[in-house]
Amino acid sequence: MKKQIAAVAVGAVLALSAGLLTACGPSGPDYGDRTPVRLWCQPFTEVETQDWLESHVREFNETESSVGGGYYIDLHWVTEDTWDATLKAAQGAGTQPEITVLNYAEVPLNSLNGEYTALDGYMSEECFSDLLPNMEEITNVNGSHYIYPWFVEPYSILFYRKSAFAAAGIGGAPSSWDELYQCAKSLKEKTEYDYGIAMPNTAQLGWVLWGFQAQDETDGYFLLSKDWSSVNVQTDFHRALFTAYQNIYRDGLTPAAAFSSYNEIYPLAQGYVPMALGGSWSIGQIKNNYPEVLDDIGYAVCPTMSGETAGKTTAALGGWGMAIDGHATHPKECGEFIEWLLGSDETHLMEFMADLGYSKFAARNSVEAALAGLPSAQNDAFYKFVSSEILPYAKPEPVYEWAVSEKYADALIQASKGENVDSTLAQLQSDLEKILKSGGQGTYPYGDAQ
Amino acid sequence: MENAKVRSAGETFAGRGEGLPRKKKRYKRGDTVAAYLCLLPSFVLLVIFTITPLIISFVLGFFDVKEYLGNSFVGFGNYFSVLAGLQSAAFYRSLLIGLEFIAIIVPLQLVLSFLIASLISKINRRYSAVIKVCIYLPCLLSGIVVGSIFAYVYNYHGGLLNGMLNAFGLGSVDWTGEKGWAIFAVAFAAIWNGLGYNTLIMLGGLYDIPTDYYEAARLDGANWWEQTVYITIPSLKNIGLYLLVSLVVSSFQLYEIPLVIVGAGAEHSVEGPIYYLYYQFQYSDNMGEVYAASLLVAVVLTLLSSVIFRLTSSEKSMD
Numbered sequence: 186m187k188k189q190i191a192a193v194a195v196g197a198v199l200a201l202s203a204g205l206l207t208a209c210g211p212s213g214p215d216y217g218d219r220t221p222v223r224l225w226c227q228p229f230t231e232v233e234t235q236d237w238l239e240s241h242v243r244e245f246n247e248t249e250s251s252v253g254g255g256y257y258i259d260l261h262w263v264t265e266d267t268w269d270a271t272l273k274a275a276q277g278a279g280t281q282p283e284i285t286v287l288n289y290a291e292v293p294l295n296s297l298n299g300e301y302t303a304l305d306g307y308m309s310e311e312c313f314s315d316l317l318p319n320m321e322e323i324t325n326v327n328g329s330h331y332i333y334p335w336f337v338e339p340y341s342i343l344f345y346r347k348s349a350f351a352a353a354g355i356g357g358a359p360s361s362w363d364e365l366y367q368c369a370k371s372l373k374e375k376t377e378y379d380y381g382i383a384m385p386n387t388a389q390l391g392w393v394l395w396g397f398q399a400q401d402e403t404d405g406y407f408l409l410s411k412d413w414s415s416v417n418v419q420t421d422f423h424r425a426l427f428t429a430y431q432n433i434y435r436d437g438l439t440p441a442a443a444f445s446s447y448n449e450i451y452p453l454a455q456g457y458v459p460m461a462l463g464g465s466w467s468i469g470q471i472k473n474n475y476p477e478v479l480d481d482i483g484y485a486v487c488p489t490m491s492g493e494t495a496g497k498t499t500a501a502l503g504g505w506g507m508a509i510d511g512h513a514t515h516p517k518e519c520g521e522f523i524e525w526l527l528g529s530d531e532t533h534l535m536e537f538m539a540d541l542g543y544s545k546f547a548a549r550n551s552v553e554a555a556l557a558g559l560p561s562a563q564n565d566a567f568y569k570f571v572s573s574e575i576l577p578y579a580k581p582e583p584v585y586e587w588a589v590s591e592k593y594a595d596a597l598i599q600a601s602k603g604e605n606v607d608s609t610l611a612q613l614q615s616d617l618e619k620i621l622k623s624g625g626q627g628t629y630p631y632g633d634a635q
Numbered sequence: 636m637e638n639a640k641v642r643s644a645g646e647t648f649a650g651r652g653e654g655l656p657r658k659k660k661r662y663k664r665g666d667t668v669a670a671y672l673c674l675l676p677s678f679v680l681l682v683i684f685t686i687t688p689l690i691i692s693f694v695l696g697f698f699d700v701k702e703y704l705g706n707s708f709v710g711f712g713n714y715f716s717v718l719a720g721l722q723s724a725a726f727y728r729s730l731l732i733g734l735e736f737i738a739i740i741v742p743l744q745l746v747l748s749f750l751i752a753s754l755i756s757k758i759n760r761r762y763s764a765v766i767k768v769c770i771y772l773p774c775l776l777s778g779i780v781v782g783s784i785f786a787y788v789y790n791y792h793g794g795l796l797n798g799m800l801n802a803f804g805l806g807s808v809d810w811t812g813e814k815g816w817a818i819f820a821v822a823f824a825a826i827w828n829g830l831g832y833n834t835l836i837m838l839g840g841l842y843d844i845p846t847d848y849y850e851a852a853r854l855d856g857a858n859w860w861e862q863t864v865y866i867t868i869p870s871l872k873n874i875g876l877y878l879l880v881s882l883v884v885s886s887f888q889l890y891e892i893p894l895v896i897v898g899a900g901a902e903h904s905v906e907g908p909i910y911y912l913y914y915q916f917q918y919s920d921n922m923g924e925v926y927a928a929s930l931l932v933a934v935v936l937t938l939l940s941s942v943i944f945r946l947t948s949s950e951k952s953m954d
Contacts, residue, residue, distance in 0.1 A: 269917035276702045299703035441809040442791035511703045587918060623721035
């Protein structure tokens with residue numbers, strides 16, 4: 186009897202262990218002995234993006250090119266926090282993804298390091314001729330395309346609660362940085378909110394500030410001169426931006442520590458602040474997660490230093506696309522998948538735009554044309570607003586090395602904590618000059634200087 | 636007859652090397668083999684995970700390492716970059732932050748663990764068992780979990796600490812965003828995490844001190860302070876040295892807790908050497924610089940440990 190009990194116990198333990206191990210292993214369809222082609226992507230804040238990509242990968246894996254070609258797309262999600270370390274480790278071990286979803290700013294310098302394979306030999310010419318004119322600058326490095334765009338999303342855009350504006354007696358959205366300060370002050374003083382605005386202020390500030398820097402009309406390339414040989418930060422533009430930030434923090438119009446990352450709009454949606462800056466993705470989050478407050482959400486172009494916004498650049502143009510790894514062993518298959526998903530049938534991307542509440546925008550003429558005939562898109566006020574007032578003037582993100590942007594963000598944080606603006610900018614100028622001299626980034630690294 | 640037997644055994648011993656001595660020798664060899672076999676797994680792991688990476692890092696430190704373009708020899712270029720070039724400011728800042736962590740964490744950990752261990756050793760064993768379990772519990776948590784807990788404690792919006800301040804009518808403090816506070820916030824979490832382990836080690840040392848010492852001292856009229864200074868602390872010398880070295884090394888290498896609590900915010904004010912290496916590993920285009928920096932960090936750690944051994948003596952206080 187004891188033996189029987191022991192046998193049952195051992196069997197139960199084994200069964201439980203097997204169950205647990207099975208649960209820990211990969212799930213999903215079994216593609217038999219087909220060759221996996223690894224695709225890595227970061228989970229986006231908007232879960233609809235994950236749903237869309239997963240369902241389309243499954244769909245592709247049932248197509249003739251996938252089944253007949255004897256391969257399937259093996260999708261993996263790698264979190265943003267661990268992305269760089271995981272990718273570097275995988276590259277060292279030779280297990281890196283063959284297709285990577287990445288943002289446009291990473292492409293130029295990395296492609297010069299041989300990190301990506303040019304797409305031109307693996308995708309049809311029509312895919313590239315269909316790209317919107319401003320996408321050439323983003324995707325083309327020295328005559329070859331290294332990333333195929335999925336979508337674009339401009340930032341920053343000003344979002345606010347209409348009810349709070351009404352309570353504070355504010356007639357319209359601020360158009361200059363001075364007005365933004367006054368508006369935040371009124372909201373704090375005249376409404377029940379503890380703060381007037383949520384300003385971006387986290388580790389992401391390095392790229393978030395590209396949205397402001399894009400507004401600079403000084404002849405140059407963001408913080409540098411056109412040929413990247415000198416630094417342009419001791420200017421009225423940057424002085425005004427630093428001062429605006431400093432004043433907002435000094436008067437407690439924004440919390441000393443941000444409620445959330447810049448990617449998330451919940452502080453506005455949940456009523457922590459009456460006004461916030463965010464990317465176009467913010468409206469998608471509100472539509473999908475906080476539909477009850479959608480009618481109370483207003484939006485406007487990001488204020489500029491001068492207050493002129495019509496026909497001006499008010500935002501940077503970010504976004505994500507797919508690239509083939511420089512050591513990919515199945516580049517042809519990778520090209521087939523990218524073309525199937527992003528470069529051919531417009532309905533794929535139209536579904537995506539609709540799922541995301543028209544908060545992300547097309548990078549192809551044919552998709553844009555198809556959306557123009559789609560009532561749900563044309564009746565979407567936010568889609569029309571961004572398409573007409575922001576996207577045509579939005580500037581692609583800077584592609585120089587990250588250290589430049591990071592130094593700028595550190596300097597702005599110092600200024601926001603009360604450091605003297607002029608001396609902070611002078612130190613920043615010196616730091617950036619050191620980077621240019623020591624980092625070998627003193628000249629524009631590809632093609633003709635812009 | 637007896638003498639003859641003895642003589643015979645002695646002859647055997649001296650002349651042919653057989654009998655008892657031979658058995659003894661064979662026994663020793665077997666013992667040695669067993670010891671080597673026991674050491675083998677650790678040695679293999681040491682070779683795989685420590686010695687080999689160290690050698691590879693040393694070699695690659697002389698190359699401009701580009702994963703996709705191949706490696707090119709740059710001599711001491713990477714070391715120059717870390718020590719005197721573009722990376723130097725961040726590298727030295729990280730070393731300085733590592734030293735700051737040592738200065739805050741090590742003395743507090745040693746004093747607190749000694750005081751708590753002394754308290755536990757004096758109280759009823761039943762209650763001391765409860766206290767030991769309670770104080771050891773945080774040690775079971777990983778740095779990531781500890782960081783997550785304290786990220787909540789320090790949260791500017793509704794965190795425990797600011798909630799308490801607000802209850803007393805005081806304003807919130809940005810514990811992890813302000814340069815001045817961030818390092819103390821991280822150090823406190825690290826102390827909380829490591830206190831139980833250090834206390835138990837210290838307690839083991841206290842239990843090992845013969846009670847005769849104290850009885851003799853009491854007979855001579857020594858008070859608590861004199862007993863502590865002249866008996867307890869000298870008797871804990873070896874344990875103290877072990878804790879000192881391990882605390883210096885772990886404080887200098889503090890990484891997960893600052894990563895989770897502060898991240899890259901607060902102007903890199905909690906970015907110690909290992910955090911710096913991790914950051915460079917993620918973002919540097921030239922991995923050779925990272926290898927060079929990691930070796931330099933290892934050198935600094937070795938120097939620190941050597942200085943501690945030099946300044947303290949490790950002889951046993953008693954047999």
